[in-house]
Amino acid sequence: xxxxxxxxxxxxxxxxxxxxxxxxxxxxxxxxxxxxxxxxxxxxxxxxxxxxxxxxxxxxxxxxxxxxxxxxxxxxxxxxxxxxxxxxxxxxxxxxxxxxxxxxxxxxxxxxxxxxxxxxxxxxxxxxxxxxxxxxxxxxxxxxxxxxxxxxxxxxxxxxxxxxxxxxxxxxxxxxxxxxxxxxxxxxxxxxxxxxxxxxxxxxxxxxxxxxxxxxxxxxxxxxxxxxxxxxxxxxxxxxxxxxxxxxxxxxxxxxxxxxxxxxxxxxxxxx
Amino acid sequence: xxxxxxxxxxxxxxxxxxxxxxxxxxxxxxxxxxxxxxxxxxxxxxxxxxxxxxxxxxxxxxxxxxxxxxxxxxxxxxxxxxxxxxxxxxxxxxxxxxxxxxxxxxxxxxxxxxxxxxxxxxxxxxxxxxxxxxxxxxxxxxxxxxxxxxxxxxxxxxxxxxxxxxxxxxxxxxxxxxxxxxxxxxxxxxxxxxxxxxxxxxxxxxxxxxxxxxxxxxxxxxxxxxxxxxxxxxxxxxxxxxxxxxxxxxxxxxxxxxxxxxxxxxxxxxxxxxxxxxxxxxxxxxxxxxxxxxxxxxxxxxxxxxxxxxxxxxx
Amino acid sequence: xxxxxxxxxxxxxxxxxxxxxxxxxxxxxxxxxxxxxxxxxxxxxxxxxxxxxxxxxxxxxxxxxxxxxxxxxxxxxxxxxxxxxxxxxxxxxxxxxxxxxxxxxxxxxxxxxxxxxxxxxxxxxxxxxxxxxxxxxxxxxxxxxxxxxxxxxxxxxxxxxxxxxxxxxxxxxxxxxxxxxxxxxxxxxxxxxxxxxxxxxxxxxxxxxxxxxxxxxxxxxxxxxxxxxxxxxxxxxxxxxxxxxxxxxxxxxxxxxxxxxxxxxxxxxxxxxxxxxxxxxxxxxxxxxxxxxxxxxxxxxxxxxxxxxxxxxxx
Numbered sequence: 001x002x003x004x005x006x007x008x009x010x011x012x013x014x015x016x017x018x019x020x021x022x023x024x025x026x027x028x029x030x031x032x033x034x035x036x037x038x039x040x041x042x043x044x045x046x047x048x049x050x051x052x053x054x055x056x057x058x059x060x061x062x063x064x065x066x067x068x069x070x071x072x073x074x075x076x077x078x079x080x081x082x083x084x085x086x087x088x089x090x091x092x093x094x095x096x097x098x099x100x101x102x103x104x105x106x107x108x109x110x111x112x113x114x115x116x117x118x119x120x121x122x123x124x125x126x127x128x129x130x131x132x133x134x135x136x137x138x139x140x141x142x143x144x145x146x147x148x149x150x151x152x153x154x155x156x157x158x159x160x161x162x163x164x165x166x167x168x169x170x171x172x173x174x175x176x177x178x179x180x181x182x183x184x185x186x187x188x189x190x191x192x193x194x195x196x197x198x199x200x201x202x203x204x205x206x207x208x209x210x211x212x213x214x215x216x217x218x219x220x221x222x223x224x225x226x227x228x229x230x231x232x233x234x235x236x237x238x239x240x241x242x243x244x245x246x247x248x249x250x251x252x253x254x255x256x257x258x259x260x261x262x263x264x265x266x267x268x269x270x271x272x
Numbered sequence: 273x274x275x276x277x278x279x280x281x282x283x284x285x286x287x288x289x290x291x292x293x294x295x296x297x298x299x300x301x302x303x304x305x306x307x308x309x310x311x312x313x314x315x316x317x318x319x320x321x322x323x324x325x326x327x328x329x330x331x332x333x334x335x336x337x338x339x340x341x342x343x344x345x346x347x348x349x350x351x352x353x354x355x356x357x358x359x360x361x362x363x364x365x366x367x368x369x370x371x372x373x374x375x376x377x378x379x380x381x382x383x384x385x386x387x388x389x390x391x392x393x394x395x396x397x398x399x400x401x402x403x404x405x406x407x408x409x410x411x412x413x414x415x416x417x418x419x420x421x422x423x424x425x426x427x428x429x430x431x432x433x434x435x436x437x438x439x440x441x442x443x444x445x446x447x448x449x450x451x452x453x454x455x456x457x458x459x460x461x462x463x464x465x466x467x468x469x470x471x472x473x474x475x476x477x478x479x480x481x482x483x484x485x486x487x488x489x490x491x492x493x494x495x496x497x498x499x500x501x502x503x504x505x506x507x508x509x510x511x512x513x514x515x516x517x518x519x520x521x522x523x524x525x526x527x528x529x530x531x532x533x534x535x536x537x538x539x540x541x542x543x544x545x546x547x548x549x550x551x552x553x554x555x556x557x558x559x560x561x562x563x564x565x566x567x568x569x570x571x572x573x574x575x576x577x578x579x580x581x582x583x584x585x586x587x
Numbered sequence: 588x589x590x591x592x593x594x595x596x597x598x599x600x601x602x603x604x605x606x607x608x609x610x611x612x613x614x615x616x617x618x619x620x621x622x623x624x625x626x627x628x629x630x631x632x633x634x635x636x637x638x639x640x641x642x643x644x645x646x647x648x649x650x651x652x653x654x655x656x657x658x659x660x661x662x663x664x665x666x667x668x669x670x671x672x673x674x675x676x677x678x679x680x681x682x683x684x685x686x687x688x689x690x691x692x693x694x695x696x697x698x699x700x701x702x703x704x705x706x707x708x709x710x711x712x713x714x715x716x717x718x719x720x721x722x723x724x725x726x727x728x729x730x731x732x733x734x735x736x737x738x739x740x741x742x743x744x745x746x747x748x749x750x751x752x753x754x755x756x757x758x759x760x761x762x763x764x765x766x767x768x769x770x771x772x773x774x775x776x777x778x779x780x781x782x783x784x785x786x787x788x789x790x791x792x793x794x795x796x797x798x799x800x801x802x803x804x805x806x807x808x809x810x811x812x813x814x815x816x817x818x819x820x821x822x823x824x825x826x827x828x829x830x831x832x833x834x835x836x837x838x839x840x841x842x843x844x845x846x847x848x849x850x851x852x853x854x855x856x857x858x859x860x861x862x863x864x865x866x867x868x869x870x871x872x873x874x875x876x877x878x879x880x881x882x883x884x885x886x887x888x889x890x891x892x893x894x895x896x897x898x899x900x901x902x
Binding site for chain 2: 635637660663664665666667668669672673675677680681682683684685686694695698699730732743746747749750
């Protein structure tokens, strides 16, 4: 029980670190993250190059900061798109019920048959690998999850006394959804979004690692790992930093999500 | 019981049909011309038109879909553009690799997760519990492919105990096993981190139930109570998560085969993408999705086997 | 065979059992009566060394020649089921839902008595027959949810009998059952105790049940034993104001009570742990309370073989 605020604080700190680095990289990085300098390759860590340089002489610290930008941006867009579509579907299912509800939830069940990577593979095969396809694939797999969370939460709101009273008073389903349902499902949706953010960062890293995501020369943690893997016997340290960054970002959002969930619903906190 | 099975199987068939439709129609939005891909840009328009007619690409999409499904049901997924051999043969060659990796990883996942989760629950609130929970938090955040790289650095680069990648073929069983140790471990550790948490909270919940007190009052050993009385009653949420994790495992094998240069279905799908080999990618995506749906069906049926009370309720 | 002396069970929130002493001879039948919160179930669990981990147990419990308080897990396991066994209140939740009745009873026989699988199975069926289940061989193959409430309670009693204990503790064994079934279960407990020479502790809030089965009665309130004596004598001539209140609050068919008047009830309820007073704990609900009650009353002999703890009943 005492660990609850620790989750929240530690998670928020990691998230602030990662998003801070991402935002900072928009205006400043120690060096140009894509500038090549083959004469200065595999430089060790030093005052100029904090974490050294890679096989093409690029500054590793700068690449990591720019990689944070890519990760956060991809996860953010994918989660927002997925959440919007999913929440609209979930709200519709809860508001209309009956056949519409059944149909939407069947669709959601069915969506689980396509993990993000499979969907990205299909898109890559059709349109070629690209950042946009990666974002679409990650967003797409978020839709069923958000639809379920939103529907479950909205369903509870619809059975409450004041909603029944509003219906009896002749308020329409849309008005009730806007006035009562949306404000009351915000908490679970935000918690889910935080957790999906972590999943999004992992998915972006995996897709970029496989070459299905961000294309060169845009820096990405996943691609840095793919490049470092070919040099494991030569420069194993290059494979350490990007992985640590992914881990820190994912852990940060997971802990933040857990902390927010516990704060929103203390009854659940005990079971975890 | 029987009506439930029939309904469940009908739903399963419907889902498979829907999955195949999505795969087919998404893949066939392709803006490019397969004939161009096969014959190259030096080919004449006449030759390409002839090939399109031969492949049936000019038929209406619904007809082509029907033909594809009919073929797939009979194990015929068409001809690979790139390898110029039947897709089914390519899959058959590489299936053993992926299947072995997936099954080994899943078995390792379950073994690791049950041991860690039950141990954490049994030492609830003490140091062992805290350590398992902290380790699982880290495990959840590690990408499997990075863990693979770390394992390769440690066991292949530094210690030189195991190969960094590649596969010697099934004729060398010891070599094959050695080649699979690191990939299966990398997949399992990450999945087990999630499953251990679920196991812990499910076991903790069951430990508070009355029949555990009855077993204790019989003087049964604590270990026996945990594994024989508590764990089976905690299996429903655990099996649910195992089912969901299978989807991750399927995509996980795709990634891990590429990390370790293993000649399985995951490598094949990337060769297909690189060459825009539609029939190949289409068949593989369908196969992966079918595996996920099938495991979900198995999970639903496993509930009935775990809990005899459910048999009376479904109908 | 059981000697409890100065037993206290304390939680961080307060003391739930306070200085309880009593002895029980082989084959004796003892009733423990009291409302919920009186500490009677906790007392029963403490006898088997099964008080919750947060509880601090002090004093002495000698069970079959061994000391329970402070004993380690192996020593306690040697006592549980063999020397003393326990039957719990809610037979459905007290039986493992995933284990067939016969296997539940055979398990301790195999593990603790070293019986072979076949011998244990036969013995389980015999025990089910002994507790009066019709067609015990068929019942042994059923799951708990397939039996009726009374049958489940009989099965639970058979499980408790499996290791031929010298003492059977039944904690509210009939609360979850309807009246006719409850009466038959009580009859069964009395009969088993007589036939096997097995001591019985019957914990109940129902004085009628205790009157039917036991020869001696312990009345508990707020963790204290307030009255102790032969059951018939205590019920006929209660000395402690709380015992009187309990007897007056019993619904009776023969009472000369004008229709429509409510049953006399003891005002209030047992207060939660932290609110229990340091003195006589019944004082806030007692009509005879006086300033002296702020000091805990010592047990006083009020008649041959009878003890009550109340300042108002000093002889």
